[in-house]
Amino acid sequence: MALEDELGDILQKGRDGKSWSQDDLAQATGISVKEISKIEKYEFIPDEKLIRALAQSLNLNAECLIRIANETWAPEKPTADPDFELKTLEVFMGSYPVNCYLLICKQTGETGIFDTGANPKALIQKANELRVKPSKIFLTHTHPDHAGGLKVLDQEYRCPTFIDHAEPHPIGSDDLRTLSQGETVELGKLKVQIMETPGHTSGGCCYRINNTVISGDVLFAGSMGRANYSFRLLHDSVLNKLLALPENVGIFPGHGPATTVSQELNNNPFFCLPG
Numbered sequence: 315m316a317l318e319d320e321l322g323d324i325l326q327k328g329r330d331g332k333s334w335s336q337d338d339l340a341q342a343t344g345i346s347v348k349e350i351s352k353i354e355k356y357e358f359i360p361d362e363k364l365i366r367a368l369a370q371s372l373n374l375n376a377e378c379l380i381r382i383a384n385e386t387w388a389p390e391k392p393t394a395d396p397d398f399e400l401k402t403l404e405v406f407m408g409s410y411p412v413n414c415y416l417l418i419c420k421q422t423g424e425t426g427i428f429d430t431g432a433n434p435k436a437l438i439q440k441a442n443e444l445r446v447k448p449s450k451i452f453l454t455h456t457h458p459d460h461a462g463g464l465k466v467l468d469q470e471y472r473c474p475t476f477i478d479h480a481e482p483h484p485i486g487s488d489d490l491r492t493l494s495q496g497e498t499v500e501l502g503k504l505k506v507q508i509m510e511t512p513g514h515t516s517g518g519c520c521y522r523i524n525n526t527v528i529s530g531d532v533l534f535a536g537s538m539g540r541a542n543y544s545f546r547l548l549h550d551s552v553l554n555k556l557l558a559l560p561e562n563v564g565i566f567p568g569h570g571p572a573t574t575v576s577q578e579l580n581n582n583p584f585f586c587l588p589g
């Protein structure tokens with residue numbers, strides 16, 4: 315699975331963090347607005363000298379940014395957890411791929427859905443293939459690409475849906491339940507713990523199960539989510555909560571490949587400190 319964010323996406327998010335326009339970045343780096351626009355439209359990959367200038371101006375790690383720009387880094391898949399199966403479904407909202415997850419407790423078979431996507435039929439079909447009947451739905455946030463299938467899945471499984479208490483309530487659940495930082499929900503013999511990670515949305519959250527985190531749009535391999543609500547809150551959520559976990563913790567995002575805390579600390583230009 316290709317990285318969710320390319321060089322152009324990372325530059326846009328870096329500019330968002332400084333509240334900069336393309337003109338501001340051009341003035342800081344000496345690179346023309348035309349070139350910056352082409353980079354952000356995926357039409358131009360600059361040489362290392364220019365990438366270093368961009369990284370320095372946006373407080374990004376240059377070596378990490380160069381590897382991503384040249385497509386020479388991709389994360390290794392996290393170690394599978396012995397207590398559960400985690401099935402990743404890449405479903406589509408139009409032509410845009412979104413990761414949804416089925417998590418199955420190995421001892422009991424109890425199954426949870428993590429984000430519904432906008433194509434609930436794909437989740438239902440996969441659950442039928444696996445001969446499981448989901449009993450709980452967990453939403454990392456309520457953007458349509460992550461919660462658009464809620465009504466159909468609620469009608470299919472008649473089960474509770476969990477969200478962070480600060481997230482706008484989605485449409486479609488007849489049994490909506492809210493959670494706060496550190497609270498847990500039992501899923502078979504497993505405990506699903508909520509981590510409040512606002513910034514992408516007001517109540518965006520991650521779910522931790524043992525040494526696995528389902529992160530929604532908080533963090534992508536080699537990047538971070540878009541700060542639709544607050545860049546400062548999102549950056550702090552990733553740095554002080556998600557990447558403060560043990561380095562072997564696996565991170566399964568809403569878009570792009572899975573990664574680990576260790577790999578992000580060493581390869582993510584937003585969070586890898588200069589050597």
